[in-house]
Amino acid sequence: METFTKEEIEERKRQFRSKGFREESAEVGDLRFSYFVIPQELNPDLPHFAYRMTGKNKDDGFIYGIADSVREDFRPYAVAHEVIEFSQIGIDVEGRCAMALEKEISLIPEDIKGEYLAMRREFFDRLIAYASSNNSYTKDDIREFRGSLEKLDGILFEHLLDYNLHYNKRFQEFVDRIDSIGRQHLYVLDFLTARYNVLSKLGVGRTETYKYLKEHRFDSDLHHSIFEEFESIVKRKAVN
Numbered sequence: 272m273e274t275f276t277k278e279e280i281e282e283r284k285r286q287f288r289s290k291g292f293r294e295e296s297a298e299v300g301d302l303r304f305s306y307f308v309i310p311q312e313l314n315p316d317l318p319h320f321a322y323r324m325t326g327k328n329k330d331d332g333f334i335y336g337i338a339d340s341v342r343e344d345f346r347p348y349a350v351a352h353e354v355i356e357f358s359q360i361g362i363d364v365e366g367r368c369a370m371a372l373e374k375e376i377s378l379i380p381e382d383i384k385g386e387y388l389a390m391r392r393e394f395f396d397r398l399i400a401y402a403s404s405n406n407s408y409t410k411d412d413i414r415e416f417r418g419s420l421e422k423l424d425g426i427l428f429e430h431l432l433d434y435n436l437h438y439n440k441r442f443q444e445f446v447d448r449i450d451s452i453g454r455q456h457l458y459v460l461d462f463l464t465a466r467y468n469v470l471s472k473l474g475v476g477r478t479e480t481y482k483y484l485k486e487h488r489f490d491s492d493l494h495h496s497i498f499e500e501f502e503s504i505v506k507r508k509a510v511n
Contacts, residue, residue, distance in 0.1 A: 297347035311340035314394040368415035
């Protein structure tokens with residue numbers, strides 16, 4: 272991930288201010304920071320982009336920003352991710368993006384969480400494609416983005432199902448949704464755990480999970496061992 276000199280950061284600040292980009296202050300959790308609201312048209316290939324310029328040292332200063340296409344009440348949380356990742360965790364720490372995402376999501380109010388998660392998932396999905404065709408990103412950068420996308424898939428998956436349960440969607444509808452989302456995005460054990468957690472809220476977690484394990488056989492020894500591990504977990508949980 273690219274770093275910048277103090278002079279480059281100060282010059283970019285002057286450019287943003289001279290162009291009249293709005294500068295906002297935010298307080299999110301225990302974080303206090305400022306950021307620029309940047310026209311989406313400056314980077315049309317990456318919707319809902321976040322912007323970051325940081326140096327090798329804290330004394331070099333920083334710039335954070337967010338595209339004006341991002342909903343106004345979402346902006347501070349997306350910028351908070353950048354602040355956490357680069358000002359708190361550090362640019363050279365492996366897994367920093369997913370760690371920042373986890374903290375970011377813990378800060379989001381429940382009443383906007385579903386829509387926010389969907390927006391961020393779309394962003395990371397597009398970011399991977401964007402970075403893959405952009406020489407300024409490394410393979411390590413893309414691996415960081417993929418880690419966040421996978422984490423978002425799992426969190427969004429459970430949130431969507433909780434939402435369905437809350438609004439009394441029909442049982443088979445959300446079971447089908449579990450299968451559809453799980454097969455596309457989640458690792459097998461994560462998928463089974465999420466499925467089990469949701470179905471347990473209906474009082475059928477253990478019964479339905481055993482039924483699923485019996486009906487779905489995989490050729491892979493890895494999948495078989497994961498199933499055995501998960502079955503041992505279920506047996507220790509007297510849900511039904």
